[in-house]
Amino acid sequence: MSLATSFKPLFTALATASRTSGKPTTSEELIWHLTEEANSKTIEDNINKQHEAMISAHTKSKGESNNLKGKSKSKAKAKDSRHCSNCNKDGHTDDQCFADGGGMAGKAPKWWVKKNGGKSKGKGKGKSANAAE
Numbered sequence: 001m002s003l004a005t006s007f008k009p010l011f012t013a014l015a016t017a018s019r020t021s022g023k024p025t026t027s028e029e030l031i032w033h034l035t036e037e038a039n040s041k042t043i044e045d046n047i048n049k050q051h052e053a054m055i056s057a058h059t060k061s062k063g064e065s066n067n068l069k070g071k072s073k074s075k076a077k078a079k080d081s082r083h084c085s086n087c088n089k090d091g092h093t094d095d096q097c098f099a100d101g102g103g104m105a106g107k108a109p110k111w112w113v114k115k116n117g118g119k120s121k122g123k124g125k126g127k128s129a130n131a132a133e
Helices: 005-021 027-061 073-080 110-115
Strands: none
Touching: 005 027
């Protein structure tokens, strides 16, 4: 019979207890310990699955997963590492920047203009410009 490596600490503990007490572990005790360990592992796996489901539901409710729609996680991470030298913000490059001097200057969507009060601050004028996402 073959068992998962996750049972190795159990066997080590049982062997140590047997050596310390001077009594061998009976087959009945071994079966009981193996059953308990398997039950604990099953409970732990179920808890982990529940936690993953809760995190996923929470992320979706916050709209965070929508940012990754149609994109792989690696592309999303790459996007986060971009830096714009025009407005000095992260998350986009110069050619995607709506601020004055950026590649998309004057082409900002309505939400961006509304959010920024119609002001485009480019190089050297502050750090309040946003970018296309």
